[in-house]
Amino acid sequence: MSGEDALFAGRELVCVNRGTDPIEASLLAGLLHSEGIPATVTGADLVGGYSGVPKVCDVRLLVPARYRAAAADVLERYRHERPADEEWTCPACGEVNAATFESCWNCGHECAPGA
Numbered sequence: 001m002s003g004e005d006a007l008f009a010g011r012e013l014v015c016v017n018r019g020t021d022p023i024e025a026s027l028l029a030g031l032l033h034s035e036g037i038p039a040t041v042t043g044a045d046l047v048g049g050y051s052g053v054p055k056v057c058d059v060r061l062l063v064p065a066r067y068r069a070a071a072a073d074v075l076e077r078y079r080h081e082r083p084a085d086e087e088w089t090c091p092a093c094g095e096v097n098a099a100t101f102e103s104c105w106n107c108g109h110e111c112a113p114g115a
């Protein structure tokens, strides 16, 4: 942790992502690191101290201010790549359905993930 502290010492950090999931936050931090952006997660150490007890917590992903735009780009790309939020196309009739629809609004064909 001390190496990280030195890296971020004296720099203005900005929050680029807020959430309650420290696992996702560290995943995002790793993603930023892989793009050459120094990122740090705060609040994550407050979770998991008591294993098995879920705790709502303010987990923040921080980057130095000058990396803000680059970090936003990476996070944006990451969100677009997540299939969970994507629309899906009905294999039966070809209509495009919102991710929240479990069956095709047009023909009723079920969207059966994993089937």
Ligand SMILES: [Zn+2]
Binding pocket: 090, 091, 092, 093, 094, 095, 104, 105, 106, 107, 108, 109
């Ligand atoms: Zn359909």
